[in-house]
Amino acid sequence: MHHKIITRVSMVLAVLCLFVAAAFAWLVSPAQVALATSSDATSAGAEDMLFVKYCGGCHTQDEMLAILRKDDDLAGNADSMQQFLKRHGKSSDEQDAQIVAALKELAADR
Numbered sequence: 001m002h003h004k005i006i007t008r009v010s011m012v013l014a015v016l017c018l019f020v021a022a023a024f025a026w027l028v029s030p031a032q033v034a035l036a037t038s039s040d041a042t043s044a045g046a047e048d049m050l051f052v053k054y055c056g057g058c059h060t061q062d063e064m065l066a067i068l069r070k071d072d073d074l075a076g077n078a079d080s081m082q083q084f085l086k087r088h089g090k091s092s093d094e095q096d097a098q099i100v101a102a103l104k105e106l107a108a109d110r
């Protein structure tokens with residue numbers, strides 16, 4: 001039966017995806033955590049850990065700060081970043097808000 005084969009294949013693929021995701025998290029997180037704790041002693045709050053967890057595998061904090069500081073429009077840039085994050089990354093909207101708020105604070109503080 002075709003149905004069964006399709007179910008099998010999608011289950012195998014799903015399991016494979018989980019393995020790859022777990023391997024990725026396992027490879028990435030220790031280095032990112034070490035980086036976050038050593039690089040900036042003033043920004044070790046819970047929101048920064050959210051950034052490390054949800055974004056740190058693909059982005060650096062400095063990269064995000066540069067985007068927020070663009071055109072000297074911190075509030076506008078933070079708003080558009082938060083909009084963008086609704087369709088980007090794996091964090092919830094609430095976590096997005098916390099991440100952007102923490103980045104905004106860092107971007108303002110220089």
Ligand code: HEC
Pocket residue numbers: 051054055056057058059064067081084085088089090091096099
């Ligand atoms: C799996 C990898 C991955 C993760 C996780 C991820 N991103 Fe991205 N992000 C990308 C890629 C790829 C792009 C598009 C390429 C680029 O512009 O850097 C991108 C683009 C962006 C951009 C637009 C960059 C620009 O130049 O305008 C922002 C802002 C951004 N990400 C923020 C975040 C934030 C905040 C998080 C955490 C909630 C996050 N990303 C999580 C891969 C990722």
